[in-house]
Amino acid sequence: MAKTADIKNGMCLEFDGQYYYVVEFLHVKPGKGPAFVRTKLKNVKTGLVIEKTLNAGIKINDVRIERRSYQYLYNDDMGYTFMDTESFEQIIIQKNLINGVDYLKEGEMCEVVVHAESETVLYVDVPTIVTLEITYTEPGLKGDTATNAMKDATVETGAKVRVPLFINQGEKIKVDTRDGSYVERVKA
Numbered sequence: 001m002a003k004t005a006d007i008k009n010g011m012c013l014e015f016d017g018q019y020y021y022v023v024e025f026l027h028v029k030p031g032k033g034p035a036f037v038r039t040k041l042k043n044v045k046t047g048l049v050i051e052k053t054l055n056a057g058i059k060i061n062d063v064r065i066e067r068r069s070y071q072y073l074y075n076d077d078m079g080y081t082f083m084d085t086e087s088f089e090q091i092i093i094q095k096n097l098i099n100g101v102d103y104l105k106e107g108e109m110c111e112v113v114v115h116a117e118s119e120t121v122l123y124v125d126v127p128t129i130v131t132l133e134i135t136y137t138e139p140g141l142k143g144d145t146a147t148n149a150m151k152d153a154t155v156e157t158g159a160k161v162r163v164p165l166f167i168n169q170g171e172k173i174k175v176d177t178r179d180g181s182y183v184e185r186v187k188a
Contacts, residue, residue: 034055072108104126105156113125131172137167
């Protein structure tokens with residue numbers, strides 16, 4: 001347990017069963033009335049930022065959150081299996097806790113965010129940009145590259161991505177895992 005005087009940027013707090021990072025805080029001592037702390041908090045899971053005002057001196061629940069590097073191995077009916085590359089310990093994580101799961105390929109290194117005391121996984125961050133091979137797309141026609149027209153393509157993970165007309169089957173592209181958008185073609 002900590003008090004409002006201990007609040008720092010980057011600290012993780014628990015309110016109403018949710019975890020929040022302190023983005024910004026300000027201790028306010030008005031001329032009239034009690035002191036208070038005005039904070040901006042970012043939800044660990046959803047990323048939503050809220051503003052919360054706390055009375056000075058009250059106790060708050062501070063939480064230790066750790067970011068650990070894990071390697072994705074495979075998925076089955078139990079969930080997605082990840083391995084700690086230092087201890088070789090394997091953990092199974094459910095699909096709904098993985099951000100960008102459609103673009104996750106075997107051997108990819110991911111950041112697993114864990115509640116340090118209870119060892120529960122909060123969420124998994126897939127790298128923002130991943131390189132994937134096109135397994136199927138319609139062939140592009142010569143002269144179709146003058147406009148910014150896009151076509152559907154299937155990548156090696158099975159996900160669908162909108163790519164420019166000049167991209168062909170067998171080529172590698174970079175994909176933004178946050179929204180599934182095409183970034184660029186990878187040169188051989």
